[in-house]
Amino acid sequence: MPSAPSRPSPRDTRVLATVNAVPLAVGVLLSCSTSLGEISVYGRLTLAVGWALTQLVVLIGATWWYESRAASSGEPASTSASSAGGAW
Amino acid sequence: MTTHLLSVGSPDLIGTAARGAVISAFLVFVGLCLLWVFTLATQDDDPERLYVAGRSLPPVFNGVAMAGEQITVVLLVSLPGAIALFGYDGVSTAVDSALALGVFLLLASRIRATRRYTLGELFSLRAEGPGTRIAGAVVTLCIAVPLLMVQLRAGGITAALLIGMPSERAQVVCTVLMGFLITCFAGVADLRGTSFIQAVKVPVALATLAAVSLLALRLFDWSPGSLLSAAVDKSMSPDGYLGPGLWTHTAGLGTLGTLSDHIVVILGTAMMPHLLLRVSASRDVPAARRSLSVAVGLTGVFYLLLITTGFAAAAVVGGGRIGAVNTRGQGAPILLASELLPQHSTGRVVLITLVACVAFLAVLTAVASVTFAAAVSVTRDLIGRRGRARIGIGEPAVLRLSVVALCAVSLLLTTAVHRYPIEFLLAFSLSLAASCVFPALVYSFLWTGFDRRGLLWLVYGGLSLCALLTLASPSVSGTKYALLPEQDFNLFPLHTPGLVSVPAAFLLGWLGSARPWERTTRHRHTASGPTPDRDAPGRASTPTGAS
Numbered sequence: 001m002p003s004a005p006s007r008p009s010p011r012d013t014r015v016l017a018t019v020n021a022v023p024l025a026v027g028v029l030l031s032c033s034t035s036l037g038e039i040s041v042y043g044r045l046t047l048a049v050g051w052a053l054t055q056l057v058v059l060i061g062a063t064w065w066y067e068s069r070a071a072s073s074g075e076p077a078s079t080s081a082s083s084a085g086g087a088w
Numbered sequence: 089m090t091t092h093l094l095s096v097g098s099p100d101l102i103g104t105a106a107r108g109a110v111i112s113a114f115l116v117f118v119g120l121c122l123l124w125v126f127t128l129a130t131q132d133d134d135p136e137r138l139y140v141a142g143r144s145l146p147p148v149f150n151g152v153a154m155a156g157e158q159i160t161v162v163l164l165v166s167l168p169g170a171i172a173l174f175g176y177d178g179v180s181t182a183v184d185s186a187l188a189l190g191v192f193l194l195l196a197s198r199i200r201a202t203r204r205y206t207l208g209e210l211f212s213l214r215a216e217g218p219g220t221r222i223a224g225a226v227v228t229l230c231i232a233v234p235l236l237m238v239q240l241r242a243g244g245i246t247a248a249l250l251i252g253m254p255s256e257r258a259q260v261v262c263t264v265l266m267g268f269l270i271t272c273f274a275g276v277a278d279l280r281g282t283s284f285i286q287a288v289k290v291p292v293a294l295a296t297l298a299a300v301s302l303l304a305l306r307l308f309d310w311s312p313g314s315l316l317s318a319a320v321d322k323s324m325s326p327d328g329y330l331g332p333g334l335w336t337h338t339a340g341l342g343t344l345g346t347l348s349d350h351i352v353v354i355l356g357t358a359m360m361p362h363l364l365l366r367v368s369a370s371r372d373v374p375a376a377r378r379s380l381s382v383a384v385g386l387t388g389v390f391y392l393l394l395i396t397t398g399f400a401a402a403a404v405v406g407g408g409r410i411g412a413v414n415t416r417g418q419g420a421p422i423l424l425a426s427e428l429l430p431q432h433s434t435g436r437v438v439l440i441t442l443v444a445c446v447a448f449l450a451v452l453t454a455v456a457s458v459t460f461a462a463a464v465s466v467t468r469d470l471i472g473r474r475g476r477a478r479i480g481i482g483e484p485a486v487l488r489l490s491v492v493a494l495c496a497v498s499l500l501l502t503t504a505v506h507r508y509p510i511e512f513l514l515a516f517s518l519s520l521a522a523s524c525v526f527p528a529l530v531y532s533f534l535w536t537g538f539d540r541r542g543l544l545w546l547v548y549g550g551l552s553l554c555a556l557l558t559l560a561s562p563s564v565s566g567t568k569y570a571l572l573p574e575q576d577f578n579l580f581p582l583h584t585p586g587l588v589s590v591p592a593a594f595l596l597g598w599l600g601s602a603r604p605w606e607r608t609t610r611h612r613h614t615a616s617g618p619t620p621d622r623d624a625p626g627r628a629s630t631p632t633g634a635s
């Protein structure tokens with residue numbers, strides 16, 4: 001049985017990319033800077049480790065949001081499938 | 089070989105009392121696995137059903153199997169060790185590996201929409217022909233063989249640690265035995281068969297890691313803060329443990345080396361050929377996206393548990409002891425499992441056996457998946473229909489022979505170089521995927537002007553750059569941890585070439601396709617008279633499958 005027709009809007013895709021790209025950029029910055037990364041945020045937990053864990057949580061949350069948006073959208077599924085690759 | 093013989097003369101890693109029971113239970117599990125594997129063997133001759141399970145895998149099942157593709161033995165044993173030894177730098181690699189699936193999620197719908205599943209077929213989107221198909225197969229093989237070598241090596245080291253004989257000879261014997269078992273599995277299974285094993289591996293791995301994490305937290309009165317404090321105190325460098333720069337790879341190379349590592353891990357992990365094959369097993373585009381979403385969720389949980397296990401290993405076992413058993417920390421999960429429960433308890437035996445079984449499942453599935461994807465590429469892209477007609481054997485037989493040949497070559501190479509540290513080959517594979525596959529797919533999907541010449545320049549240029557820069561890097565010579573520590577020809581200061589090779593591959597693809605110098609020449613000719621049509625011979629083609 002085919003899946004229910006659903007496709008995320010380009011806006012949702014942009015939101016997903018941005019929501020993950022911004023924390024990634026900050027994470028890269030923290031991994032490059034020892035003085036920033038070693039700032040203590042809670043007990044012995046540093047900013048670098050706390051941010052890395054946040055990135056993981058954001059990835060899971062954003063993907064769940066993206067999927068639920070796509071599943072609830074009424075747009076038709078992508079039908080741009082073309083040739084099966086053929087053979088030579 | 090009896091468990092008694094296996095235990096003779098072994099150092100006390102998991103304890104002599106527990107070792108016999110652990111090894112017995114482990115061997116029973118391996119036997120059951122192989123029996124199950126042979127029930128999954130397929131006699132199907134339909135290539136589409138062999139390669140992509142007839143594009144019929146349900147989204148959630150395929151998503152769980154896709155998450156299983158991420159749970160490799162290298163990650164399972166090396167990452168907790170890296171976190172235990174190098175703290176934040178290991179955590180950063182784990183997070184990058186998880187983010188890679190996010191990148192793949194953005195491209196997966198387009199890949200599935202093309203209905204193509206080998207790199208050669210995807211490369212042919214803008215330029216059909218044997219040249220592009222062969223380029224795809226060459227890149228697939230160059231990614232797969234080093235990856236197989238590292239996985240087999242990690243599997244051998246883990247098995248040797250488990251039986252309490254971490255000597256070089258024992259590691260080679262374990263690698264060869266494990267390689268034979270995996271070749272048997274890979275030789276008979278199809279994508280549906282490997283999917284079943286992957287789908288079983290994921291809950292077993294997550295449950296085992298969760299049990300290890302909870303038992304470690306119990307030792308610290310259920311306080312994550314206390315566990316983290318103990319990890320810092322018992323690490324090799326408490327001052328910088330939770331900050332960046334402890335890993336020898338990043339020390340002294342500054343920001344550029346770290347940036348390069350991020351690029352390689354994120355883009356390389358996302359563009360592995362076996363993931364491309366896996367996403368094509370979905371029923372349609374929405375099912376592919378849903379599978380990826382399930383995979384991202386499960387993989388995220390896996391990495392969170394792996395990070396906890398790494399810190400728990402540092403807190404319970406201590407960085408010094410982990411480093412003494414294996415300089416790369418690959419013994420960390422087994423050492424941790426052996427110290428969480430009282431010495432003579434049954435629970436301890438069960439826990440160590442579970443960790444060993446997960447490691448075996450991880451090496452079995454990781455090697456089988458990579459080999460299968462590479463063999464599909466050899467069958468469809470390298471040999472092709474004409475080649476198969478010439479040698480007079482059918483597609484399934486060519487696939488099976490390719491699987492066995494790839495396993496044999498990888499095993500032979502792994503055994504031949506067992507004295508050398510080959511872990512840098514993992515970074516090489518990831519660099520190739522990031523430099524050759526990612527730019528080629530981005531151009532193929534998003535730029536109508538991308539053509540055959542651009543593709544070939546990009547692929548072979550990226551491949552050559554990766555190989556040359558890796559050869560001239562500190563991973564190969566000039567440092568204590570290099571492949572050839574006594575030689576010194578490291579002219580390129582970064583451990584991974586991604587910072588240079590990825591932008592260079594994009595540039596080569598653009599130069600080869602746009603050919604700005606021809607435009608200049610044409611402008612000159614237009615000013616003086618008619619010009620030959622640059623598009624006529626060998627120029628590009630309309631995309632046949634771009635979405």
